Amino acid sequence: MKEKESHHINWDLISNYLNGEMNTEDKLAFEKLIAINAEYAKIVTAVNKDLNCIHELNKIHQQFDVDKAWLEVKSKLKNQPEKATKFPFFARQNAKKILQIAAMLLITIGLGFASYRIYTDRLVPYQSISSEINESSTTITLPDASLVSLHGESKLIYEKSFSGKERRVQLIGEAYFEIAKNPEKPFIISVGNAEIKVLGTSFNVNALHKQIEVLVETGKVQFSNAKEPNRSLILEKGDFAILRENLLEKRTQNDENYLSWKTKLMVFKAMSLEQVAKVIDRTYQVQIEFSDTSIQNLPITTSFNQTPIEEVLENLCRPHKLRYQINGHRIIIEKKVE
Structure with missing residues (x-):
């Protein structure tokens, strides 16, 4: 087996270079050596990468104070009942050492999780955020400061840094976008079999059903079939x-009321109670049912703006002598019993 030629590498030279301990002349000479010696170049690149990781881990390590932790443990030991002093002599002598080892193990585990998180962030550059089925809205701030409000039972997948030539995200469900302007880096949404390209605007995308809908509030977008x-x-x-x-x-x-789920503004003009219920369902992510089909056609003309759902229901039911019962996200509207 051929022996590795590591003994030819001047590690002190590498150390001085990476630590910035070389003068200008020596630094230029060493960089010329790196340029013609592939082994030196490979080692410097690898060590520099590891040093960056160690620097990040050291930041986390600074959060842990071993001496402080030991003093707290020691204080608690002093406050233990007298019978605790009956431990064997060798156990008392080694207690501090054992506890210090245990503390270091905990720190090592903590650093392990921290380093795992660091490497995971580098290897998996995408973030996924979902809104629950009964959430009316979940707002996300993207790396470019764009805002996305997710409707219930929706999901957004996006790059953590937007480091490429475009800002591309994937949407499942419905969301309202307020895109930060950046003409040099277009914002692209992939949703189902569609693609939406925008430089800076606000608009709604709905793919909750068997079609994809786009409503533009401000600016301009390009809406196309991905195929x-x-x-x-x-x-x-x-x-x-x-x-x-x-x-x-x-x-x-x-x-x-198309955007009522986002704005919480609802306007009803001579609409049936059944139609009104559908808007409320969409706005507050609830499910309204009627105990009697005869009340579904009752006419409603009113409006609500940022109104709590209990107050909305109360105002709808009172004029028609109805009452409502809330059971989680299920609401039953029925006639009052005289």
């Missing part, structure tokens, strides 16, 4: 478009 990116629509403020299967088209959006 046919050349066939796209440019949407501006107020535009609404749908991609269903392979058909991409603009439509008119007349639903005043």
